[in-house]
Amino acid sequence: MSVSSSGRMVDAAWRDLPVGCLPLGPRDLDLAATLDCGQAFRWRLADDGWWRGVIGDRAVRIRRVGDACEYQVYPSRGADGEALLRKYLRLDVDLSTLVEDLALRCSRIHPALRAHPGIRILAQPPEETLLSFLCSPANSVPRISRSIEQLCERHGALIARLDGVEYRAFPSKGTLIKLPDAEYRAAGLGWRGLGIRVVAGRLLLKPRDWLLTLRSVPYVEARAALVDFPNVGPKIADCVCLFGLLKDEAVPVDTHVWALAKELFADEAASGHLTKSLTGKTYDRVLALYQERYGPYAGWAQQYLYHWRRHGCQDG
C-alpha cells in the first residue's frame, strides 16, 4: 500500500473505479487521430485498447465502445470527470457542423476531412503545452514524446499507480529550473533543455496562472505575449495558442503546413512570393492565407490537412 507525498493512496485498479460514458461516435471523436497526431505527446495506446494519459494532475484512460467513448479518471474527486473530459476534448465544438462548414469553404480539404472526420483540437494545460513544444525545433514527434516521457518519469509528481502502471504529472516549473544540463541531455533533448529551463524560470516570475488567463484575451494578444519568451518563435507560439489556449484561428506553420500552403494557395494573388524560405513576413502571409480561406477555425482545418499529409491519403 503506497501513499503520495500528500498522504493520499496512490495504488488502485482501474476495474474498481467508476466508468463514465460520452455519446461520441467515430465522427465526433477519432481517438487515435486526436491523441496521437502531434498536438499532445503523452497519450499511449495500451494492448487492452484503452488510451492512457494524464490531464493536469489526473490519470485518465479512454476507449471507444461502438458509438460511445468510455472513460475513467483518477482521483475521481466527486463526479467532475465528465466536466474534465468535456473541456479537454472541446466538446463545446460541434464537429459535424464544423466539418461541414470547412468543406464549403474549400474543396481541396475534402479528402482530408473524409480521411479522418473525427479529429479534435484539444484544450491542454497551457504551461505544459508551452514547455512541451520547446522540445519540438528540428526534432521528430516520436523523439519529443520519448523525451517528455523521460522527464515525467524521473521528475514528475506521482499521481497514481494503477494496475501497477505509474501516472505522473508534468514536471513543475520549480523542478525544471533546478534540473542540471545532464538531466535534459539524458532525456535526449540536447540544446533544447536550456530553453525549457529558461522559460520555466520566466513563467515563475509571472503571476500564478498567468498563462492560463491568456485564454480570455484575443489571439493576437496571447500570441504576442508568447513570442516575448526566449526560444519561442511564431510556430511554437501558435502551437500553444491552438492546443492550449483555445485560439481556434491560430495556425502553426511548420514545414509540412508550409509545403501544403504552396499547393493550396497557388492561385491566390497574395501567395506571390511564397517561394522563399519560411521566416518573418512569409510566416504571417501563410497564416493569413489559411485564416482567410478557413475562417475562425483555421487551426482545426490545419490539423486535418496536417494529419492527412503525414498519415497518407488512405480512406477511413
Added chain:
DNA sequence: AAGGGACCTAATT
C-alpha cells in the same frame, strides 16, 4: 529585409 548556418541527438538511408 530576406537568406544562410549552427545547434544536440539518434534513427534512417
Added chain:
DNA sequence: AATTAGGTCCCT
C-alpha cells in the same frame, strides 16, 4: 558517413 526531423536565433 550523411542526412533528416513540428524552429529559433544570430549573423550577413
